[in-house]
Amino acid sequence: MDLQYALLFIGIVVVAIVALTTYDMARLRQPRSRPDESDKKFSEDETSLRPSVLSATREHGSEKVLRSDVEMAPREVPRQEILRKEIRQLEEVATMPLDLKAGLRPPRLGEAEPGRQYLSDEKIDFVIHLPGEQPVARDAALGIFKQHEYKLNKARHLYGQHYRTEHWSDLQLDPSRTQYSDLTLSIQLVDPKGPVDESELTTFTEIGLQLADTLHRPTKLPLTFEQGLARARELQEFCDTYDVIAGIHIVPNTDTAFPGRAIEMAARHAGMELGAMNIFHMKNTVAPGSRFLFSLANLDESSGFDPAAWDSFETLGLTLFMSVPCAYHPGALFDKMVATTREIADTLGGKLQDQNRRPLTDKGIAVIHHQIEDIEEKMRAFGIPPGSETALKLFNEAATL
Numbered sequence: 001m002d003l004q005y006a007l008l009f010i011g012i013v014v015v016a017i018v019a020l021t022t023y024d025m026a027r028l029r030q031p032r033s034r035p036d037e038s039d040k041k042f043s044e045d046e047t048s049l050r051p052s053v054l055s056a057t058r059e060h061g062s063e064k065v066l067r068s069d070v071e072m073a074p075r076e077v078p079r080q081e082i083l084r085k086e087i088r089q090l091e092e093v094a095t096m097p098l099d100l101k102a103g104l105r106p107p108r109l110g111e112a113e114p115g116r117q118y119l120s121d122e123k124i125d126f127v128i129h130l131p132g133e134q135p136v137a138r139d140a141a142l143g144i145f146k147q148h149e150y151k152l153n154k155a156r157h158l159y160g161q162h163y164r165t166e167h168w169s170d171l172q173l174d175p176s177r178t179q180y181s182d183l184t185l186s187i188q189l190v191d192p193k194g195p196v197d198e199s200e201l202t203t204f205t206e207i208g209l210q211l212a213d214t215l216h217r218p219t220k221l222p223l224t225f226e227q228g229l230a231r232a233r234e235l236q237e238f239c240d241t242y243d244v245i246a247g248i249h250i251v252p253n254t255d256t257a258f259p260g261r262a263i264e265m266a267a268r269h270a271g272m273e274l275g276a277m278n279i280f281h282m283k284n285t286v287a288p289g290s291r292f293l294f295s296l297a298n299l300d301e302s303s304g305f306d307p308a309a310w311d312s313f314e315t316l317g318l319t320l321f322m323s324v325p326c327a328y329h330p331g332a333l334f335d336k337m338v339a340t341t342r343e344i345a346d347t348l349g350g351k352l353q354d355q356n357r358r359p360l361t362d363k364g365i366a367v368i369h370h371q372i373e374d375i376e377e378k379m380r381a382f383g384i385p386p387g388s389e390t391a392l393k394l395f396n397e398a399a400t401l
Helices: 002-029 079-094 138-151 198-215 225-242 260-269 330-348 362-382 389-394
Strands: 057-060 063-066 125-130 156-162 168-170 179-188 244-252 280-283 292-298 318-323 350-353
Touching: 063 362, 125 198, 125 225, 138 156, 138 179, 138 198, 179 198, 198 225, 225 362, 225 389, 244 330, 244 362, 260 330, 280 330, 292 330, 318 330, 330 350, 330 362
Parallel strands: 063 244
Antiparallel strands: 057 063, 125 179, 156 168, 156 179, 244 318, 244 350, 280 292, 292 318
């Protein structure tokens, strides 16, 4: 415990020193004359001059793709706003728990992650609490749940607080001898197929009442039935608005196509690995958020990468893309993706284009970056930050948790 306090103290000191240094450097860099138009940034305060997120995107399947051709009035970002964001990021890094499991075998499907608390998420779940003074056996509670859960389509869980230890876990991952004091039944209100409907929520409530009657426990609901349906609609609107992809194309400088072997070498040199869906991914090994930071695919969506055919494969374009709501600090991640895109383009002899196949300029990149930061601020204001476990569940990244 003393070590934890010492580490926390050191982290706070580092944050304070870096924040003060950042502020002093910002003052030193402050121009004494009016900056050029190319050096101006977009004001976070001039919200009336910004387009909405929807007007800055176009549909791409179930997601939206950020556009670089949106007219936005250039403004200087207040130094206080820059400092506030930098301090927030530093604080989050300083207080991020140490990964003591690095190098250990990850849990298999159906196994509990050691030390992890498994709890319902009342931001996106409809929850029924079943408190009790006497312990209940795992198989008694789980048996009732298993008899009825097939009637539900949305993700659902039965959680229990271990008797005496107060540790919360998922009953399906526990040994049969486990006993619990309190139980919680939850169902996710929204998933990629849409919001929960009245019929399914009614079925879920009936399962909760069945559990309560059989186990002789009271029920406590943070939301009423009507409030649950209203929250589902609100969450669906949130998902529809912020399910956004940021993407950049790479096309050849000449009429010649990119050869497959050169693509493989360029991608690997940039730190990307061929993986799921036969495309390249930049893996996330440090920060929270999605397990992939961003990905590289063939611009021709009908053809993936075949590692057995690199010598015969060729394409007239590549695309790098990232999911904005699933990225931890998506603005900083977009900068990293831009740098990787430029590195691959330079290696292959290519140039950057936006999603409309037009040349992507520094101004266009700045426009996309500004939209991403706007999305991050609005998601935080809603209470679901990008890259959080809640965001991953909502935007179909639950398998990465």
